[in-house]
Amino acid sequence: MGRKSMIVLLLVASLVVIVLFLGVFSSFLRLSNSGDGGMPGNSVSFFDSSEVGILEIEGVIMDSEETLKNIKKLRLRDSVKAVVVRVNSPGGAVAPSQEIYEELKRLDSVKPVISSLSSVAASGGYYVACGTRTIVSNPATLTGSIGVIMQLAYLEKLYEFIRVSPITFKSGKFKDIGNSARVITEEEKKLMQNMLDNVHMQFKKAVSDSRKIPMKVLDNFADGRILTGEQAYELGLVDYIGTYDDAIRYAAKLVSIDGEPRLYYSREKKQNLREFLSGVKSLILSVIAETAGGMSFIM
Numbered sequence: 421m422g423r424k425s426m427i428v429l430l431l432v433a434s435l436v437v438i439v440l441f442l443g444v445f446s447s448f449l450r451l452s453n454s455g456d457g458g459m460p461g462n463s464v465s466f467f468d469s470s471e472v473g474i475l476e477i478e479g480v481i482m483d484s485e486e487t488l489k490n491i492k493k494l495r496l497r498d499s500v501k502a503v504v505v506r507v508n509s510p511g512g513a514v515a516p517s518q519e520i521y522e523e524l525k526r527l528d529s530v531k532p533v534i535s536s537l538s539s540v541a542a543s544g545g546y547y548v549a550c551g552t553r554t555i556v557s558n559p560a561t562l563t564g565s566i567g568v569i570m571q572l573a574y575l576e577k578l579y580e581f582i583r584v585s586p587i588t589f590k591s592g593k594f595k596d597i598g599n600s601a602r603v604i605t606e607e608e609k610k611l612m613q614n615m616l617d618n619v620h621m622q623f624k625k626a627v628s629d630s631r632k633i634p635m636k637v638l639d640n641f642a643d644g645r646i647l648t649g650e651q652a653y654e655l656g657l658v659d660y661i662g663t664y665d666d667a668i669r670y671a672a673k674l675v676s677i678d679g680e681p682r683l684y685y686s687r688e689k690k691q692n693l694r695e696f697l698s699g700v701k702s703l704i705l706s707v708i709a710e711t712a713g714g715m716s717f718i719m
Contacts, residue, residue: 470677471684472668473500477520481512481544484519490686491523495530500684501675503533504667505552511543514568514619521626524551532674536667537561537658542646546657547623550630556667557649557658564652566627567644568620570612575600631656 473494477487494503505524511517527533528551535541535549537557542565549555557563579586579601586601597608604612624642628635633656641647641655652658660666672681 469499470501470675470681471497471499472671472677472681473497473503474683474685475503475505476685476687477505477507477509477545477548479509481509481516481520481548483513484516486687487516487520488523491520491527493686494684495527497684500531501677502531502671503527504664504671505533505535505549506538506664507535507541507545507549508538509542509545509548510540511545511547511565514544514623517544517547518622518626520548521551524548525630528553532671534667534671534674536664537563537649538664543567547626550627554660554670555658556660556662556670557652558663559648559650559661561649561652562646563649564641564647564657565644566623566638566642568616568623569644570616572598572604573600574603576602627657633657 475487475490475494494500524533532554533552535552535555537545537549537555538561540562541549541557542563546563546565586599588596588599588601590596594608594611597612598604620642624635624638627633627642628638647655647657649658649661653661660670662670668681668683
């Protein structure tokens with residue numbers, strides 16, 4: 421055998437080894453990322469790079485920056501063909517919930533996005549889920565709570581007890597609205613209630629538009645009440661009763677991924693200490709702001 425023939429043979433053998441290695445490695449990644457491994461009877465494709473992206477929304481929604489970054493990451497990753505949003509949140513501030521809702525709608529215009537509701541997906545947690553095309557809920561998930569709340573504290577008696585006399589300077593009669601050092605006036609109550617009703621209407625409109633529920637029908641239960649997943653399904657607030665795995669399989673089916681899909685998490689599944697402390701800090705500051713008379717809308 422000539423030298424050139426030997427070189428060609430070695431190159432072909434090397435390519436075969438590389439292809440086999442990539443196939444085994446691809447299989448390993450698919451099985452390890454699928455959580456519980458491949459389902460019985462499902463085939464695993466060695467060379468299919470298609471993935472189902474996972475976006476996790478956990479805890480009180482007080483900031484949207486990190487979630488928006490993760491949504492962008494999922495949108496730009498070509499191998500992610502569909503996305504499942506795992507929601508486990510009791511709600512939070514209105515504006516971040518609205519930002520996440522809008523970005524999920526934008527993502528869904530590029531690739532299908534499915535929501536999977538965990539233990540609780542209420543108020544702002546349900547709001548963000550409405551940004552997806554399909555909502556899958558467990559039967560006992562706590563969801564709904566379509567409403568808005570704002571609480572102020574009246575601390576005049578406390579100030580008197582500790583012998584503190586707050587002094588306020590303002591440029592307009594409503595500039596210190598919610599001042600904890602005095603009783604709120606009827607005119608201020610009306611102004612605040614109108615503002616609250618406006619935010620509530622924004623929430624209801626988002627639900628009505630995304631769920632195709634007429635506003636007159638929605639008004640019958642969009643009063644802040646909490647619902648189970650089964651009750652929400654009966655009212656048309658969710659599409660299917662099912663598990664997280666059901667939502668993943670449904671997303672994979674939408675984009676014709678055969679077998680157990682490979683999962684791509686937009687962030688590490690385990691929250692690091694800094695993220696945890698940041699979330700706790702945001703919640704504490706929100707509570708302090710409300711207790712001290714600060715104003716913030718909470719879903």
